[in-house]
Amino acid sequence: MGHYNPLRRQSLRRRGEMESTDEDEDEETNAAEFAANEREISRRRLARGNRARREVEEQMRRVREVQEERARRAEMEAEMEEIRRRLTEMDTIENAYSTSQLDAERAAERAAEAMTEALDAQISGEAEAYALMNAWSLYESSWSKLDERIKKIRFSDSSKHVVIQMCDIPWPPDESVMLTQMAALERWTKRRDANKESKHEESSAAYRRAFKRASLRWHPDKFAAKFGKYLDPKHSNEICQRVQSISQIINDEWSSRVVNFPKS
Numbered sequence: 001m002g003h004y005n006p007l008r009r010q011s012l013r014r015r016g017e018m019e020s021t022d023e024d025e026d027e028e029t030n031a032a033e034f035a036a037n038e039r040e041i042s043r044r045r046l047a048r049g050n051r052a053r054r055e056v057e058e059q060m061r062r063v064r065e066v067q068e069e070r071a072r073r074a075e076m077e078a079e080m081e082e083i084r085r086r087l088t089e090m091d092t093i094e095n096a097y098s099t100s101q102l103d104a105e106r107a108a109e110r111a112a113e114a115m116t117e118a119l120d121a122q123i124s125g126e127a128e129a130y131a132l133m134n135a136w137s138l139y140e141s142s143w144s145k146l147d148e149r150i151k152k153i154r155f156s157d158s159s160k161h162v163v164i165q166m167c168d169i170p171w172p173p174d175e176s177v178m179l180t181q182m183a184a185l186e187r188w189t190k191r192r193d194a195n196k197e198s199k200h201e202e203s204s205a206a207y208r209r210a211f212k213r214a215s216l217r218w219h220p221d222k223f224a225a226k227f228g229k230y231l232d233p234k235h236s237n238e239i240c241q242r243v244q245s246i247s248q249i250i251n252d253e254w255s256s257r258v259v260n261f262p263k264s
Contacts, residue, residue, distance in 0.1 A: 115257060116203045122177070122184035129188050135173040136185055142170035143217070150230065163232040166239055175246050179253050182210035211254045218246045 123129040146168065153162050172178050183206040190202070216222060223243045231239055 115207065118180055118257075119184040119187055119203055119206070122181050123188050129185075132173075132181060133185055133189075136181065139170055139173055146170060150227065162230050164227055164230045164235075164239075165232045166235045169239060169242075171242070172246065175249055177253065178214055178246075178250060179207060179210045179257070182214065183207040186210070207257065211250065214250045215247075218243055218250060220244050220247055 123132060146164075149162075174181055183203065186206040186209070187203060220240065220243055224240070
């Protein structure tokens, strides 16, 4: 059976080549079969498209279900985490302190005890205390005299004749533990006057006051602003280097002692 071609049929009619009725009937039959085949092909194509669309829709539905299930699980986990957080918070409030707070408090107490022991070790008895006090009293007295001397000559014509040499600077009795000795003396004096033991917090406060006083006196910039123009040029570099060294010792001692120390 040949393939039906309607365009060829129309062309033959125009050219007068279609003569018999039998041929017309064959052409009609072929046309009907052709149309039926085309409809079947279209139906199958449509069926395949519908099946593919349904498969895609089913896959998308499953994906949405998985996503929704994951979202529900994440929401439940977030709710459980919030419940645990609230329970922990309630337990912390009920027990007054959290574990980290208790650890920090214990560390501060140990630091306070170590500081108190370090200060007390500087003065082991009355004789040592008085000897140390005399040394620091002489040191402070020498500083007062130097300050008075500078005040008197600061606005006088004689200032240009004043020179400060290495031996004129009141150097600390013990540079290596300046802050410890200064704080220890303060605590010992207060304890003697009050006739009672100082608290750990008083050790902290005394140490901070010692650091403040020493820093104001031995900071290189402050020292230079106050005495720089009066320094003997022959001794100026040596004096400034020692001042810088004392300032660094003060900062190092402060840094090594105040870690975890309780605030007063």
